[in-house]
Amino acid sequence: MSRPILIVGAGLSGAVMAERIANDLDRPVTVIDKRNHIGGNCWSEIDSETGIECHKYGSHIFHTSNREVWEYISRFTEWNTYQHRVWTSYQGRIYSMPINLQTINSYYGLNLTPEEAKAFIQAEAAKENITEPRNLEEKAISLIGRPLYEAFIRGYTLKQWEKDPRELDPSIITRLPVRYNYNNRYFNDTWEGIPLHGYAKMFERMLSHPNITVQLNTDWFDIRDSISPDTLVIYTGPIDQFFDYRFGRLEWRTVDFTIERHNCADYQGASVINSADPETPYTRIHEFKHYHPEREDTGKTVIYREYSRFAGEGDEPYYPVSTEINKNIYNKYKILEYENDNIIFSGRLWLYRYLDMDVSIKENIIKIRLLKNKLYEK
Numbered sequence: 001m002s003r004p005i006l007i008v009g010a011g012l013s014g015a016v017m018a019e020r021i022a023n024d025l026d027r028p029v030t031v032i033d034k035r036n037h038i039g040g041n042c043w044s045e046i047d048s049e050t051g052i053e054c055h056k057y058g059s060h061i062f063h064t065s066n067r068e069v070w071e072y073i074s075r076f077t078e079w080n081t082y083q084h085r086v087w088t089s090y091q092g093r094i095y096s097m098p099i100n101l102q103t104i105n106s107y108y109g110l111n112l113t114p115e116e117a118k119a120f121i122q123a124e125a126a127k128e129n130i131t132e133p134r135n136l137e138e139k140a141i142s143l144i145g146r147p148l149y150e151a152f153i154r155g156y157t158l159k160q161w162e163k164d165p166r167e168l169d170p171s172i173i174t175r176l177p178v179r180y181n182y183n184n185r186y187f188n189d190t191w192e193g194i195p196l197h198g199y200a201k202m203f204e205r206m207l208s209h210p211n212i213t214v215q216l217n218t219d220w221f222d223i224r225d226s227i228s229p230d231t232l233v234i235y236t237g238p239i240d241q242f243f244d245y246r247f248g249r250l251e252w253r254t255v256d257f258t259i260e261r262h263n264c265a266d267y268q269g270a271s272v273i274n275s276a277d278p279e280t281p282y283t284r285i286h287e288f289k290h291y292h293p294e295r296e297d298t299g300k301t302v303i304y305r306e307y308s309r310f311a312g313e314g315d316e317p318y319y320p321v322s323t324e325i326n327k328n329i330y331n332k333y334k335i336l337e338y339e340n341d342n343i344i345f346s347g348r349l350w351l352y353r354y355l356d357m358d359v360s361i362k363e364n365i366i367k368i369r370l371l372k373n374k375l376y377e378k
């Protein structure tokens with residue numbers, strides 16, 4: 001009953017767990033993170049030169065259709081009314097993403113109605129007569145036709161994954177979302193927004209409870225041999241590292257950002273513009289001030305250009321790489337989880353999966369049930 005509880009990782013998974021343990025179970029809990037801040041990849045901070053709040057690990061927009069998740073997370077923050085819309089630049093022109101009626105009409109220089117556009121794209125897709133696509137390129141062409149594929153999928157995929165779409169499995173895409181109307185909202189969820197006072201404040205509120213102790217700049221692998229054996233450990237770090245890479249390393253894509261500050265009120269006119277041109281080295285530009293239109297304008301702006309590459313040792317893991325080799329390595333580690341049933345594992349780094357924030361929250365709320373059982377075992 002009185003086992004100490006240690007959470008490894010102060011990201012969203014660790015923070016939800018800690019908050020639930022402190023508030024719901026009324027138990028003391030220590031959260032460690034090897035970084036110098038809480039919040040994991042969702043962390044935001046104020047840029048000291050411009051006063052603009054930046055998402056340090058890239059744009060994060062909260063969206064969910066799950067009422068329980070929305071009500072839970074809204075206990076720690078109010079929201080602004082931001083709605084995400086994304087554009088793509090291709091050969092000097094700007095198009096709306098995902099592909100919608102504006103994208104189609106603008107790209108082809110037409111003025112089609114929804115019904116006409118549907119028939120037009122079907123005809124484009126049928127031109128190459130691909131009935132059994134052998135790779136991602138053929139699959140995409142069979143869905144939207146070659147011109148839209150060449151413009152909006154090929155270059156971006158090459159940069160994002162460093163793989164020619166002809167080398168990628170067709171099963172990676174089952175459908176390409178095409179909207180035959182002018183709806184240019186990126187997400188379809190019931191609730192959407194950015195924490196009114198920023199992600200940092202939201203996480204501070206989640207973790208500010210007398211039962212919670214946070215220790216930053218503390219790496220699990222430096223302390224694991226010194227913690228008391230009756231400690232209940234909740235681990236949200238990478239699965240392969242936990243098992244000392246005994247079956248090899250899982251591949252991740254990482255990103256590099258170059259930061260530019262400009263003495264203008266608006267650099268690109270939107271929070272995110274992708275670049276679909278293969279010869280442009282970056283994948284997108286984030287302009288963070290657009291996430292808070294309700295805030296006072298300082299007349300300055302800050303942008304992050306995002307460059308994608310394979311993660312090396314010591315790089316931040318961003319996106320898991322879905323290949324057969326990685327799936328096999330992951331499955332070998334996953335089996336070991338069952339041999340460590342005195343530890344609770346959670347989070348995107350453990351699951352080797354991209355998880356939206358709402359899914360992360362839901363998964364960790366559910367894990368509370370499991371945790372309760374663990375706590376009352378001894």
Ligand SMILES: Cc1cc2nc3c(=O)[nH]c(=O)nc-3n(C[C@H](O)[C@H](O)[C@H](O)COP(=O)(O)OP(=O)(O)OC[C@H]3O[C@@H](n4cnc5c(N)ncnc54)[C@H](O)[C@@H]3O)c2cc1C
Nearest residue numbers: 009011012013033034040041060061220237347348356357
């Ligand atoms: C580029 C990108 C953009 C995204 N955008 C969105 C979005 O717009 N909307 C959305 O809903 N979701 C988005 N997500 C998903 C969101 O980031 C995740 O849902 C969330 O970060 C999951 O939280 P986590 O705690 O599982 O992982 P993380 O945020 O990665 O937190 C894990 C923490 O564990 C710590 N840690 C790891 N190993 C150790 C160790 N050995 N010792 C101590 N600490 C350790 C890490 O430092 C980190 O702080 C995005 C993800 C990425 C990669």
